[in-house]
Amino acid sequence: MRVKVKEGQKYFDIKLPPEEFVFGIPNRPSTPIKNVICNTYAKEAEEALKEREAVLKVLNEDSKSPRSHENKPLKPNVNRKE
Numbered sequence: 001m002r003v004k005v006k007e008g009q010k011y012f013d014i015k016l017p018p019e020e021f022v023f024g025i026p027n028r029p030s031t032p033i034k035n036v037i038c039n040t041y042a043k044e045a046e047e048a049l050k051e052r053e054a055v056l057k058v059l060n061e062d063s064k065s066p067r068s069h070e071n072k073p074l075k076p077n078v079n080r081k082e
Contacts (some may be wrong), residue, residue: 035041
């Protein structure tokens with residue numbers, strides 16, 4: 001902040017903002033360094049990938065197994081009148 005100096009003065013008071021004054025607005029939170037260093041994110045991603053693969057494996061096995069209703073012989077309808 002500029003302050004006009006009166007003629008004949010060598011020194012002038014510096015006007016500073018209050019201590020609570022913040023320059024700008026934070027745009028994002030700080031990086032969680034501990035989680036980055038400890039490889040937490042990679043471990044979580046690996047576990048999620050293993051769970052997904054297990055689910056897909058179960059689904060694939062279920063789709064390959066023969067369906068019980070397809071292998072049953074058809075029963076004639078005895079109540080049907082022709």
